Amino acid sequence: MSHPHPELSLPGPLPEGGVRIVPLGGLGEVGRNMAVIEYGGQLLVIDCGVLFPEDHQPGVDLILPDFEYLEDRLDDIQAVVLTHGHEDHIGAVPYLLKLKPDIPLVGSMLTLALVEAKLKEHRITPYTLGVKEGMREKLGVFDCEFVAVNHSIPDALAVFVRTPGGSILHTGDFKMDQLPLDGRLTDLRAFARLGEEGVDLFMTDSTNAEVPGFTTPERDIAPAIDKVFREAKRRIIVACFSSHVHRVQQVLDAAEKAGRKVAFVGRSMVRNMGIAADLGYLHVPDNVLVDIKKLDNLPDNEVVLISTGSQGEPMAALSRMANRDHRIEVGEGDTVLMASSLIPGNENAVYRVINGLMRLGATVVHKGNARVHVSGHASAGELLYCYNIVQPRNVMPVHGEWRHLVANAALAELAGVPADHIVIAEDGVVVDLIDGRARIVGAVPAGYVYVDGSAVGDFDEGLLKDRRILRDEGFISVIVVMDAATGKVLAGPEIQARGFAEDDEIFNQVRPKIEQALADAAGNGVTDSHQLEQVVRRAIGSWVGGKIRRRPMIIPVVIQA
Amino acid sequence: MSHPHPELSLPGPLPEGGVRIVPLGGLGEVGRNMAVIEYGGQLLVIDCGVLFPEDHQPGVDLILPDFEYLEDRLDDIQAVVLTHGHEDHIGAVPYLLKLKPDIPLVGSMLTLALVEAKLKEHRITPYTLGVKEGMREKLGVFDCEFVAVNHSIPDALAVFVRTPGGSILHTGDFKMDQLPLDGRLTDLRAFARLGEEGVDLFMTDSTNAEVPGFTTPERDIAPAIDKVFREAKRRIIVACFSSHVHRVQQVLDAAEKAGRKVAFVGRSMVRNMGIAADLGYLHVPDNVLVDIKKLDNLPDNEVVLISTGSQGEPMAALSRMANRDHRIEVGEGDTVLMASSLIPGNENAVYRVINGLMRLGATVVHKGNARVHVSGHASAGELLYCYNIVQPRNVMPVHGEWRHLVANAALAELAGVPADHIVIAEDGVVVDLIDGRARIVGAVPAGYVYVDGSAVGDFDEGLLKDRRILRDEGFISVIVVMDAATGKVLAGPEIQARGFAEDDEIFNQVRPKIEQALADAAGNGVTDSHQLEQVVRRAIGSWVGGKIRRRPMIIPVVIQA
Incomplete structure (x- = not known):
């Protein structure tokens, strides 16, 4: 597991009375949103989503947040609050519940129904608590109030988390359509009331922070x-x-x-x-x-x-x-x-x-020839309204690539939040809220966890590199069977190659070179099959790199029979 | 080589006095622009560009037009007219000149300088004829007049081709910036004059035909x-x-x-x-x-x-x-x-x-947060000006995906060109201009020709499919060495697998299954190594598909020693 911030070390224990925020996903990418809030030894998780892979991650089905930070502390998790039912907010819940199936899920009716349907495919029946806007629930030490927001799915919620160490308003994904189709507005009166009460940390959706103006209704x-x-x-x-x-x-x-x-x-x-x-x-x-x-x-x-x-x-x-x-x-x-x-x-x-x-x-x-879609996220103009209504003490942009987080931070600053009260963190960066001030205090592992067929894990980049080589360059495998006693070649070199644009006949050219290399090696007394494989590898490598200017995967197999 | 239009057959010979147009690239994709014009047994080529591959064409460097249609008629080619110096218009010239190095290249100073620099890398010195706007040159039977157009590279030209069988105005890539930085306007006075003389076929850039309005200066x-x-x-x-x-x-x-x-x-x-x-x-x-x-x-x-x-x-x-x-x-x-x-x-x-x-x-x-680029292609509004000024008898949209060609055709119709005088052709579709009327008469092969390292050819889709499988699923190779005389297994099964997320140990599970399958086959008197390879393939296939739910490439190798 790679450490995302080499300049940051693991943080010390959370000082008494402090609140710790650990984003495990969604800060530095669009997807796999997940944040962990800690107070008094207890944890609250907000969202648990998946990220969809890009071209340079071939064969990967899904990317999850890394749960390593939570693995020893599963019993401390009071609940997972799900802000809405999109995959990038609920998709990783089955993988978290596989670690501990009785972690309660908290969300709106629609959100819970969607996550339950997903969990059913994984044969998990979750413990759930349905909530709606205006409700207030104690989840362990976390006193949570839910606020209506609008987005491209119904029934999305922001959550206001009160702790004795400070309060956090997390918007989830949201926009501020002033004429929503279902009449359910983002509740700016609640934002105002919570702002008056005091929002110590405002965690707010950055997806469209670069987009000037207002999202079309x-x-x-x-x-x-x-x-x-x-x-x-x-x-x-x-x-x-x-x-x-x-x-x-x-x-x-x-x-x-x-x-x-x-x-x-x-x-x-x-x-x-x-x-x-x-x-x-x-x-x-x-x-x-x-x-x-x-x-x-x-x-x-x-x-x-x-x-x-x-x-x-x-x-x-x-x-x-x-x-x-x-x-x-x-x-x-x-x-x-x-x-x-x-x-x-x-x-x-x-x-x-x-x-x-x-x-x-x-x-x-389509989008190219008509107005057929609007975004589900607040643009820069809407975010300014938010900052001015909430007037938070500290701001931590969430949900977005680095460029989005930076753009959102710039808006907060424009709206009067002091620059040193704005934290631009990425996945794994640990932020402590102490005495009303949010600061970066370290980082924990938060690398990509890949779902690939039936395998789930932090398999290393080497596998993806292998796949990229296979995709772009193919492979060439050479098999030689040798007499274990005499070192004589019994069969082969047998050549298997795939992914080459050249005719297979071209590989006949390398056969004598391999035979010559093996004969030379035998003359030098080399009998170890691993060493002989290296001899074969070098013979192919120099031919394939020189003659047809490729760098395929080379797999030499020397079998002693 | 696949035939792009199964419903169209190879056309008959061009009737005397007719003009034939064969687009070999650029109609159905953005790139590898190339058109062949025929009159009286002579050919004129307009542009000869490359297309850049997409994700589903892994490992491919470039895609060329298919020159098969020209291969027997290289001596009939009077010249290649290059409208401007972009790769999608000149990039395939070296591959065409490898077939016949003395085909003359005709273009503006900058265009020729760029193509010559490219040809130098291929160690080809071309025959060239430099032209500029307003000039008129006889290229065999083709009487060509060059017209200034503006685009995102200087010195772009449209070409008007007069033949005894009819006239063609080909815009190349162009837009109509009315305040161009270098003062060089798309010459609408020339378009008007040629329109008055009579444009039998107007071949016009479709890239931005879906975009309403006018391209920003x-x-x-x-x-x-x-x-x-x-x-x-x-x-x-x-x-x-x-x-x-x-x-x-x-x-x-x-x-x-x-x-x-x-x-x-x-x-x-x-x-x-x-x-x-x-x-x-x-x-x-x-x-x-x-x-x-x-x-x-x-x-x-x-x-x-x-x-x-x-x-x-x-x-x-x-x-x-x-x-x-x-x-x-x-x-x-x-x-x-x-x-x-x-x-x-x-x-x-x-x-x-x-x-x-x-x-x-x-x-x-960048584009997302400021106006830092404008397109080099005419939008719908500009294309309407063009149609109204030229008033062509027939229209054939060029340069674009199917959606762009269709949008351009719709503009021509809006501007009064009768629908049955507009031909939406794709690569390889043959259009004959006879007695002032353009009609589709058949199709010739015009598939993708891939450049892949040192290999150039129409390698089949099977190779790309292999690469996609290797990329997404990896491969598993199983080697068994058998005694040719007794059928006894001398060594193996030796398993090589790459591109799997699972630990290599998982492959130990399949070894006994392969041994069992081989023993069963031996019991049934199977000794042919090809048949035994199929036995191995089935044993692995059912295990890998069932146990780890993958469909990798399977490569069984049975060696008789």
Whole structure:
């Protein structure tokens, strides 16, 4: 496990009466959000999410926070407060509960329902405590009050944590849509009241801190949706995140007005919308929803599909439609609405899907040619409102890459928070709040923990490097069978190579070189198979590097029989 | 070589008096632009560029147009007209000239200088013909007139090709900046004159056809550059494309005003700016330029570096600075200006560089927080001007993905070109212009040709699939040495596995299963090594798929000794 901050050492014990904050994820990346708050020997966890891998992490399924810091202190954890139901806030809960299944989960109804559905797949039944805005709960020594915030999923909460050592307001992910579709505002009156009471540390969402101005209200997307419904000649296919209940509500309402039926497509869409409808977050008009299998009985111009795959995920319904590998055959006259943001790194995949759908004759309405999505995060202008309303003593930007944290810190300073009361910490950096002042006091391990098939662990970067070499350069394996007694070559060199653009015949060139190298080694009395493998490795390496200018993985195998 | 349009067959011979257009690249992707025009048995090539690979093409260096269509007709090629000096228009020239080195290259001074520098690396000295706007040259039967256009590199040209069978106006890449930095306008008076004469086919740049309105003038970036120069406390590091002479000119001028010295960083930046200055496209103020090695003698606040690496390329100077792996040590107070667009797919790499530079203490000004770049391509509004001025008989959108071609076609139709006179073709689709009417008549092979190390060819998708499997799943190789006479196992199973997250010990579990499978096979009288390899493959496959739920590449090797 690498130490993220070589200049910082492990902190000493928390002084009596102090509050310690340890971000285990989400500070330095967008994802795997997790913070640990400590007071009086007790711990409170806020969020426990996953991060999705990038290209330079091939084969990785998910990235988790490192729980090492908690492993000896699981019994001290009073609860995990989940601010909302997105994967980057709840996705790592199953892995934490595998360490101790009875840690209580605290969150809103929808958040708990989503995390319970996820835990069910891991065969874990959690202890839960449902809360809502305005409620106040003692979680061990932590006196927690929950505050409504709006975001791109319903029922998101900020949490105000009172301890005898100081108070912390953590926004979770939020924005301040002043005309939200469901009428549930970010509760600035509560922010003001808590500010008057005194917020010692304000931990606030940095995702959009670089974006000037104000995030567009959700309802400003309505014209784009209306236009699609007005102009669509045949089917309408809407792709969006399977957690974006408000967006789905907008589409359901538009479908009802237009007299169209709606089918959900994709496992997570069906599951999440079922949960949202059961709990009353999604209001499904009568007789609008149909099963996808019943669509064949309906004329195309009376159909709406709401599907996953807005990020170009290759196995999702929308990609498969674009590849003509789905029961829904997209064709001339169909309209596809990509009602979602484009997560950086997904551009090429998304544009491949758009081009594929257009080739089949569909009209595609997307971010590039219409206003079809707004962000779920507060922009710079909104954050300034927050700072001015809360007037916190100390600020610690959370949720974002380094550039986002720095931009958020700059806003806090503009709003009058003294620069030396703003801590820019990254994952693992330990911040102590003592006598009303937040300071960096050290760092703990907080490296990436990879989920890869059935393996979970902090496997080293060497594995990812191996995969990158295999991906870019392939490998060449050479097998030689030698007589253990005489040192004579019994069989081989047998060459196996994959990932090369060259014809396999090219490897015939290296065979005599290997034989020569082995003969030379035998002449020098080398008989150890490990040493002989090094001889083979060198012979191949110099040929492959010189002749075909590659640096593949080289695997020599000398077997003595 | 796959056929891109299964519904289209190879076209018949071109009817006498007809003009044939065969796009070999750039229609269906952004890159490897190349079009072939045929009349009276003679061929004219317009552009010959490369495409850069995406993530799903691991290990590939470059993608070329497929020259197969030309291979038997190299002697018919009168010339290659190069519209401007970007890689996606000139990058494949060396590979074409390897087939026939004496095909003449025609282009502007700067374009030819850039392609000659590239050819020098391939040890090819080309035959060239320098042209400029307003000139008219007979290239075999093709009577070509060159028209000034502006773009993100100086000296770009459109070409008007007159043949007895009809006329074609090809824009190359262009925009219509009405206040260009160098005063060189896209010559709409020439477009108007050619339109009056009659443009039978208009081939026009689609890259920004989806973008509403007008591309911002280059000079609107000046305030962002001025702000950087006004506020920078220490060094200024500007990253931009090494072909963007105008942007470099802006920075040089700002540096002169501010009394700063400028050093170029990165091989292609040094080379291209040397060429541009020699030819008079870049005006280097006296005493501004210094060698990077001399910077140590200057105070930091008198230094500007202009560097490559604006796309996050890992080996470029800027990435290496962000990783503290460059002689320029970026630190507190330095300002980095990323004065370039962000090519889709590069987002994560670019943000890694930005975060790295910010962590070192630099202020980074980029697309996300300032207006630091404008596109080099005409937006929808400009394209409408073009269509209305030229009033072409037929339109064939070029340069873009399918979505861009479709958007451009829609603009042509809005401007009054009849829908049945607009051809949306993709690479390889053959368009004949006969009696003033352009029609799709068939298709020829136009698949991707990959450059991969020293190998160039149309290697099949199987190789890329192998690499993707190796990248995501790794491989497992099992070696068994058997006595050829008795069928007894002499050595092994020896297992080699790479790319797995699991500990190597897990593979011990499969050894007995392989031994059992081989024993069973021997009992059934199987002795052929190929059959035994299949036995081994099945034993491993079912274990690895069941036990650890992976689908790695499996390589069984049975050696009979």
